[in-house]
Amino acid sequence: MKKISVDHLARVEGNGGISATIDGKVVSDVKFSIYEGPRLIEKLTIGLTPEEDVSMSPRICAICSLSHKNAVLRSMENALNIKIHPKSYLCRELMHMGEMVESHSLHTYYLSLPDYLGYPNAIAMASDFELEVKIALEMKHFANHIMKVLSGRYIHGENPIIGGFGTFPSRDELIFIKNRAIQFMPFVKKTVDLFCTLDYPDVPEKETIYACCEPGNSNYGFWGDEILLSTGEKFFRDDYQKLTNEFVVSHSYCKRSRYKGKPYSVGALARVNNLGERFKGETGKMYKKYFNKRWHVNPLFHNAAQALEISYCFERIPELVDEILKYEEDPKAVKYTAKSGKGTGLVEAPRGLLIHHHEITDGRVSLVDIITPTAQNAEDIERYCQIAAQKLLDSGKEDKIKERMELVVRAFDPCISCSAHMAEVTHTPSGSWKNKLEEIRKNSSPVYIGAGQQDRSDDACGIDIAQKLRGLGFKDVWLGSEIIRDDKLEGYTEKNTLVFFDAVDFNEKAGKITVLPLEYILTHSSISHKFVPFAASIKNLSLQKNAYVVGIQPDSVARGNKISPSVQKAVREILNHLRN
Amino acid sequence: MNNGKLKIGIYELTGCAGDALLILDCEKELLDIFKAVDIQSFLMASSDNRDGKLDIALVEGSVSTEREIEELKDIRERAEIVIAIGLCASVGGIQARFTDPNEWKKKYKEVYGDIEMTHTKPVQSKPIDAYIKVDYYLPGCPIGKEQFLDLFTRAVKGTLPERYPRPVCVTCKYNENDCLLNKGIPCLGPLTADGCGSICPNHNVPCFGCWGPVEGANLTSEYYLLKEKGFDIESIKKRMANYSGTKLIDFLKQFKKESK
Numbered sequence: 001m002k003k004i005s006v007d008h009l010a011r012v013e014g015n016g017g018i019s020a021t022i023d024g025k026v027v028s029d030v031k032f033s034i035y036e037g038p039r040l041i042e043k044l045t046i047g048l049t050p051e052e053d054v055s056m057s058p059r060i061c062a063i064c065s066l067s068h069k070n071a072v073l074r075s076m077e078n079a080l081n082i083k084i085h086p087k088s089y090l091c092r093e094l095m096h097m098g099e100m101v102e103s104h105s106l107h108t109y110y111l112s113l114p115d116y117l118g119y120p121n122a123i124a125m126a127s128d129f130e131l132e133v134k135i136a137l138e139m140k141h142f143a144n145h146i147m148k149v150l151s152g153r154y155i156h157g158e159n160p161i162i163g164g165f166g167t168f169p170s171r172d173e174l175i176f177i178k179n180r181a182i183q184f185m186p187f188v189k190k191t192v193d194l195f196c197t198l199d200y201p202d203v204p205e206k207e208t209i210y211a212c213c214e215p216g217n218s219n220y221g222f223w224g225d226e227i228l229l230s231t232g233e234k235f236f237r238d239d240y241q242k243l244t245n246e247f248v249v250s251h252s253y254c255k256r257s258r259y260k261g262k263p264y265s266v267g268a269l270a271r272v273n274n275l276g277e278r279f280k281g282e283t284g285k286m287y288k289k290y291f292n293k294r295w296h297v298n299p300l301f302h303n304a305a306q307a308l309e310i311s312y313c314f315e316r317i318p319e320l321v322d323e324i325l326k327y328e329e330d331p332k333a334v335k336y337t338a339k340s341g342k343g344t345g346l347v348e349a350p351r352g353l354l355i356h357h358h359e360i361t362d363g364r365v366s367l368v369d370i371i372t373p374t375a376q377n378a379e380d381i382e383r384y385c386q387i388a389a390q391k392l393l394d395s396g397k398e399d400k401i402k403e404r405m406e407l408v409v410r411a412f413d414p415c416i417s418c419s420a421h422m423a424e425v426t427h428t429p430s431g432s433w434k435n436k437l438e439e440i441r442k443n444s445s446p447v448y449i450g451a452g453q454q455d456r457s458d459d460a461c462g463i464d465i466a467q468k469l470r471g472l473g474f475k476d477v478w479l480g481s482e483i484i485r486d487d488k489l490e491g492y493t494e495k496n497t498l499v500f501f502d503a504v505d506f507n508e509k510a511g512k513i514t515v516l517p518l519e520y521i522l523t524h525s526s527i528s529h530k531f532v533p534f535a536a537s538i539k540n541l542s543l544q545k546n547a548y549v550v551g552i553q554p555d556s557v558a559r560g561n562k563i564s565p566s567v568q569k570a571v572r573e574i575l576n577h578l579r580n
Numbered sequence: 581m582n583n584g585k586l587k588i589g590i591y592e593l594t595g596c597a598g599d600a601l602l603i604l605d606c607e608k609e610l611l612d613i614f615k616a617v618d619i620q621s622f623l624m625a626s627s628d629n630r631d632g633k634l635d636i637a638l639v640e641g642s643v644s645t646e647r648e649i650e651e652l653k654d655i656r657e658r659a660e661i662v663i664a665i666g667l668c669a670s671v672g673g674i675q676a677r678f679t680d681p682n683e684w685k686k687k688y689k690e691v692y693g694d695i696e697m698t699h700t701k702p703v704q705s706k707p708i709d710a711y712i713k714v715d716y717y718l719p720g721c722p723i724g725k726e727q728f729l730d731l732f733t734r735a736v737k738g739t740l741p742e743r744y745p746r747p748v749c750v751t752c753k754y755n756e757n758d759c760l761l762n763k764g765i766p767c768l769g770p771l772t773a774d775g776c777g778s779i780c781p782n783h784n785v786p787c788f789g790c791w792g793p794v795e796g797a798n799l800t801s802e803y804y805l806l807k808e809k810g811f812d813i814e815s816i817k818k819r820m821a822n823y824s825g826t827k828l829i830d831f832l833k834q835f836k837k838e839s840k
Contacts, residue, residue, distance in 0.1 A: 040675060
């Protein structure tokens with residue numbers, strides 16, 4: 001077994017890694033691990049006053065601190081039934097623009113661009129691209145300035161409070177922001193041109209589901225009361241759990257989310273895919289010029305989408321300032337009398353959909369649920385890395401795997417402090433399938449399923465194993481045909497793991513045993529077709545992510561009733577292993 | 581490489597990465613910072629990181645996993661001077677709020693269930709001085725730019741700055757703010773270490789205590805003053821708990837003792 005790993009993902013915010021394990025000719029395991037320790041934020045805030053919670057929750061993440069602030073405020077204000085003054089609403093949007101530009105300019109220029117231009121960091125890049133680096137610094141500085149003016153300081157500002165703001169920016173401060181934003185426009189256009197024309201590799205490319213807030217009124221924007229999916233489905237804010245379904249994995253303190261059993265993506269690329277048609281002005285023109293169908297399938301275009309959003313923000317900032325200036329009086333923070341209530345706040349953080357849900361009982365926080373963008377992206381980050389690793393391995397470019405996985409992870413812009421350093425590639429030693437089976441058996445109760453066709457020589461091996469397991473008195477053993485016909489899986493839950501036995505052509509030596517997650521088979525171009533009927537028949541979707549395939553390399557799948565000696569030997573090995 | 585420059589490493593343990601980000605936020609000074617010293621490791625900013633001997637290690641974040649304990653001990657071995665930057669490294673941060681190990685275990689289970697972590701085991705969140713000797717503390721959630729640049733320029737010259745033994749109120753007075761306590765708003769300014777420039781009271785928002793408890797404060801006097809003004813001492817104590825980390829125990833002992 002060989003393992004390729006990047007232990008400390010550099011140039012991402014936080015502490016995590018990515019690893020791929022290679023078993024012969026297949027990538028058998030990809031893990032996006034987050035070493036950042038557990039912080040238990042959702043428990044820390046129980047018993048606090050709503051004001052204390054609004055101060056504390058944004059400490060989840062420094063980079064998205066104002067997104068957290070806006071999300072917790074929206075959630076609390078929904079729970080306490082508060083309607084804020086339009087000036088407060090507009091100022092919060094301006095503040096959010098600051099964070100979006102700050103985060104996107106940091107990510108595009110400082111964290112991602114060095115990858116494409118071949119430098120270890122932006123400082124090294126500065127010797128050849130001095131102007132770009134300097135102006136990008138200026139842009140980030142300006143965005144920080146907006147955040148400071150509105151929220152009180154660069155990071156963890158406390159000026160936005162329940163019901164409005166502590167103080168409002170002065171007319172002069174606002175006009176400075178407007179004028180400065182206009183001055184940046186030539187550089188903003190250059191930024192879009194640069195990031196939309198980078199040579200993004202075509203591996204990995206694959207469809208996914210994109211989720212973001214529905215800003216309403218056919219506008220582009222960074223918050224809303226509904227979640228919009230690329231499938232066209234919409235959910236009201238309080239129904240967010242229909243999308244997220246959080247669960248825990250054993251290699252990360254950051255929880256995971258799937259929609260109907262499938263990984264999905266959030267972030268700038270999700271927003272541009274779902275809402276890009278709504279861009280107006282210069283951004284609209286540039287969107288029409290650069291957007292194409294590769295943006296639907298290639299996560300590396302996150303950087304291009306971020307550049308478009310920088311442009312959107314720079315066009316929106318002067319408009320916002322004009323709207324804010326219409327209100328001369330500074331409204332006092334809205335007082336509230338409610339002591340109890342429930343609320344949800346949806347916001348688009350730079351990295352994607354951020355959800356805060358709070359319940360207040362007798363003036364104290366009694367329940368908190370926070371779903372961060374990285375928690376939602378983690379499954380898709382793993383999936384895209386697996387696709388990339390397998391594709392590169394297939395085309396004999398194993399040496400590129402590590403670098404590409406890093407590129408993919410970085411494109412998603414994971415804010416690993418949301419719960420995550422970075423890539424690793426390893427090869428498994430022969431016989432590693434036993435360890436994998438042991439791990440499955442240790443952590444859950446397995447359900448064994450024999451797949452294949454009885455009359456196709458070695459393809460009968462899965463059925464043979466299942467029948468023999470029954471003969472040995474094993475419970476929870478089924479044949480593939482029974483499952484498709486009778487829906488035998490209905491009674492099982494996510495505590496169960498599905499283990500399929502089948503002949504799988506990995507282009508290996510006959511009889512080689514490989515254990516793979518079912519999903520990898522489904523994304524593998526040459527071996528997926530056979531498993532599709534099974535995957536589709538697993539209605540209980542939580543089971544699909546807990547499903548593995550024990551594949552045996554067949555010698556022959558021609559018509560016939562005889563299993564070849566090498567495959568017979570593999571069958572015996574599996575049975576002996578399971579019996580002990 | 582020996583170019584006479586100090587070798588510096590910046591490390592992040594568990595936290596929000598706000599202190600490392602604040603260093604990146606020193607935009608105007610950033611290129612100078614990178615030129616003045618030899619940055620050996622700074623994961624947030626660079627992919628070219630080395631694990632050799634260091635003159636100074638800046639460590640952010642609290643220790644929350646077994647892996648982090650090992651990492652921290654390794655940093656201590658390699659570095660002449662270790663500086664805790666930020667509230668999490670200095671006192672454990674907000675995630676060290678559960679000072680009772682049993683309560684922490686219970687809450688941990690509520691969040692992550694029974695699943696056994698395979699990548700690294702969790703430990704109850706603690707400041708870095710629970711495991712290693714720390715030479716200097718720079719508090720704040722996040723650290724303040726002025727305090728950081730002050731520390732950085734002094735450290736480059738081979739000395740460390742004196743600490744800041746004064747509460748937020750001192751700066752707040754310089755800033756000519758109306759005292760929020762006089763308006764009946766529970767502000768933690770008198771109990772909290774200074775360094776933020778009294779930013780919250782400047783915005784008419786009470787201090788939430790994010791620099792942690794001030795050292796050497798006259799807590800007896802504060803206790804009676806707050807009581808006299810009609811504040812609920814219990815809710816003040818609760819509010820202090822949010823950003824005091826493991827220092828809360830000492831703070832409460834003193835507050836209780838002196839208030840007898």
